[in-house]
Amino acid sequence: xxxxxxxxxxxxxxxxxxxxxxxxxxxxxxxxxxxxxxxxxxxxxxxxxxxxxxxxxxxxxxxxxxxxxxxxxxxxxxxxxxxxxxxxxxxxxxxxxxxxxxxxxxxxxxxxxxxxxxxxxxxxxxxxxxxxxxxxxxxxxxxxxxxxxxxxxxxxxxxxxxxxxxxxxxxxxxxxxxxxxxxxxxxxxxxxxxxxxxxxxxxxxxxxxxxxxxxxxxxxxxxxxxxxx
Numbered sequence: 001x002x003x004x005x006x007x008x009x010x011x012x013x014x015x016x017x018x019x020x021x022x023x024x025x026x027x028x029x030x031x032x033x034x035x036x037x038x039x040x041x042x043x044x045x046x047x048x049x050x051x052x053x054x055x056x057x058x059x060x061x062x063x064x065x066x067x068x069x070x071x072x073x074x075x076x077x078x079x080x081x082x083x084x085x086x087x088x089x090x091x092x093x094x095x096x097x098x099x100x101x102x103x104x105x106x107x108x109x110x111x112x113x114x115x116x117x118x119x120x121x122x123x124x125x126x127x128x129x130x131x132x133x134x135x136x137x138x139x140x141x142x143x144x145x146x147x148x149x150x151x152x153x154x155x156x157x158x159x160x161x162x163x164x165x166x167x168x169x170x171x172x173x174x175x176x177x178x179x180x181x182x183x184x185x186x187x188x189x190x191x192x193x194x195x196x197x198x199x200x201x202x203x204x205x206x207x208x209x210x211x212x213x214x215x216x217x218x219x220x221x222x223x224x225x226x227x228x229x
Contacts, residue, residue: 083102125149189209
């Protein structure tokens with residue numbers, strides 16, 4: 001019997017599991033490929049997320065709970081009508097003190113919300129005194145009775161990032177799909193500074209960030225892209 005090739009060529013275009021419903025890709029389940037085959041891109045993302053989660057756990061265990069955000073982030077949010085944040089989950093950097101300060105300045109704040117696991121991500125109003133409910137994905141979300149909102153700026157939780165604005169999320173694709181429908185919204189990634197990487201290869205459906213705020217610095221991705229183009 002001849003040698004089995006290390007790679008297989010797939011003629012059909014199949015969307016990965018975390019981008020179902022993205023414009024330009026069919027809403028079908030992807031073909032499942034055994035992990036022993038050399039399909040480098042999917043395995044690279046899996047390995048990257050695994051490593052990034054381990055790094056984030058170690059970072060969160062060694063840093064203070066209070067985050068001193070860069071002044072550029074405050075400036076970027078000060079004239080916004082509605083800012084989308086999130087309740088931190090699994091060692092994510094916490095924006096709650098920042099969001100509470102925005103509410104005190106009469107800037108509306110909202111959180112992601114899902115009716116069920118098949119629903120598109122939407123946003124509903126959050127205030128510091130509101131009670132949160134478990135979402136279908138086990139993170140905390142506003143109750144479905146909270147008013148729906150459309151933010152003009154999103155603070156995007158980020159598992160890993162680079163200085164060009166490429167981002168690795170949890171793998172659900174919810175933010176990429178939402179931002180593809182609302183490309184005009186300001187997109188700011190938030191993360192610990194140690195979550196920066198240089199080996200992120202963007203996928204066609206990834207929505208790049210305009211800027212990134214860490215506990216150490218502000219990164220203007222548009223400026224960096226212009227300098228390196």
